[in-house]
Amino acid sequence: MRVFCRWVEREVTAFLDQELPSWRWRLVSHHLERCEHCRFVAAETARVIEAQRIAFCDAAEEFSVPVSTNLDSLWKKLEDEVFADPLPLGLRLGWPIKRIGYAIGVALFLVAAGYAGRDFDVVERALMAIGVVDPPPEVVQSAEFFCNYPVIEELDVLEHWDRLSQGLPVSATPENGHS
Amino acid sequence: MGIVRSIIATGVVFTVSAGGLARLCPAQSWRELSPRERYEVLRRYERYKQEPEQRRERLEENYQRWQQLPPEEKEKLRRRLESWQELPPDKREELRRRFQDRQGQP
Numbered sequence: 001m002r003v004f005c006r007w008v009e010r011e012v013t014a015f016l017d018q019e020l021p022s023w024r025w026r027l028v029s030h031h032l033e034r035c036e037h038c039r040f041v042a043a044e045t046a047r048v049i050e051a052q053r054i055a056f057c058d059a060a061e062e063f064s065v066p067v068s069t070n071l072d073s074l075w076k077k078l079e080d081e082v083f084a085d086p087l088p089l090g091l092r093l094g095w096p097i098k099r100i101g102y103a104i105g106v107a108l109f110l111v112a113a114g115y116a117g118r119d120f121d122v123v124e125r126a127l128m129a130i131g132v133v134d135p136p137p138e139v140v141q142s143a144e145f146f147c148n149y150p151v152i153e154e155l156d157v158l159e160h161w162d163r164l165s166q167g168l169p170v171s172a173t174p175e176n177g178h179s
Numbered sequence: 180m181g182i183v184r185s186i187i188a189t190g191v192v193f194t195v196s197a198g199g200l201a202r203l204c205p206a207q208s209w210r211e212l213s214p215r216e217r218y219e220v221l222r223r224y225e226r227y228k229q230e231p232e233q234r235r236e237r238l239e240e241n242y243q244r245w246q247q248l249p250p251e252e253k254e255k256l257r258r259r260l261e262s263w264q265e266l267p268p269d270k271r272e273e274l275r276r277r278f279q280d281r282q283g284q285p
Contacts (some may be wrong), residue, residue, distance in 0.1 A: 007268045024267070125225075129218035133207065139224045143209040145242050147216070150222040151253075151260045155241040157278050158259045164277045 004031060008038045012045050 008031050015028045016018050032039050127133040139146060157164060183235060227235065245253070263271065 004268075020264075025284075027267070031191060125218060125221045128221055129214040131214075135221065136219070136224065139220060140209040143212065143220060144207040146210075146220040146223045146227070147207055148242075148245060148266075149227070151256055152238055152241045152245055154260065154263055155256070156282075157274050158263065160278060160281070161259050161263075161274075163281075163284045165273050 005035060005038055007089070008035070009031070009041055012042050016042065016046055016049060016098070 008028050011020060011024065011028050015025060018025075020028065032042055124133060128135040145152065151158065209217065210219075227238065232239065245256075248256070263274075266274075
């Protein structure tokens with residue numbers, strides 16, 4: 001796989017959502033015309049996005065949230081509804097069974113979405129994000145590090161941006177109105 | 180019913196986490212993060228784990244430097260990051276190469 005294919009794979013969701021700037025959209029589009037592998041990835045991604053769209057609409061309907069609403073308010077509803085546990089202590093013993101139910105549900109969704117056997121880390125990550133599975137302790141302890149990870153990764157270049165970016169297009173420099 | 184809700188919740192995780200540029204999370208502790216931000220943090224953690232030891236040490240040095248920066252400097256670097264993320268890969272590579280040349284690194 002070429003380096004450019006990796007870049008296109010990262011951009012393909014934004015490409016399908018029409019969220020790319022026009023010049024990047026053209027680059028990806030041109031590449032997809034020529035690369036069978038990336039066309040396959042784009043088709044698979046489009047299929048998963050459609051499954052997600054349906055799931056999102058179902059969720060919005062179930063929790064009486066308009067589809068056009070802010071996603072965060074839907075999340076809040078989901079968290080309140082799915083994870084609030086109003087049962088008395090004695091009845092909470094059913095929670096491990098619920099967790100197994102959630103895990104089976106997630107697996108079914110992934111099979112339906114074509115993820116099975118492809119990237120199963122996604123399941124665990126999703127369960128951690130919604131609070132069903134505990135995250136690794138180092139993530140909790142170093143949350144600030146990972147929150148700022150993109151800037152930390154490129155800190156060397158970002159700190160020396162002024163000198164390093166000489167000769168790059170003007171629009172690429174943040175001090176020239178691109179903040 | 181629990182299964183259905185789980186499917187829906189997971190679908191939403193994928194929906195909100197798909198695509199787009201890497202964004203910095205405004206909250207700084209796991210408990211303050213929204214599920215969407217947690218998902219992104221976990222992806223970054225996995226990327227970090229795959230880095231070679233030398234690169235991880237470098238990242239930790241960068242983090243220590245980052246922590247000592249004043250808020251206005253952090254804000255400036257965040258703005259630069261947005262511009263960085265808009266650059267095409269070859270331009271990013273060129274900037275990295277320029278930095279390495281200046282540092283005399285291999």
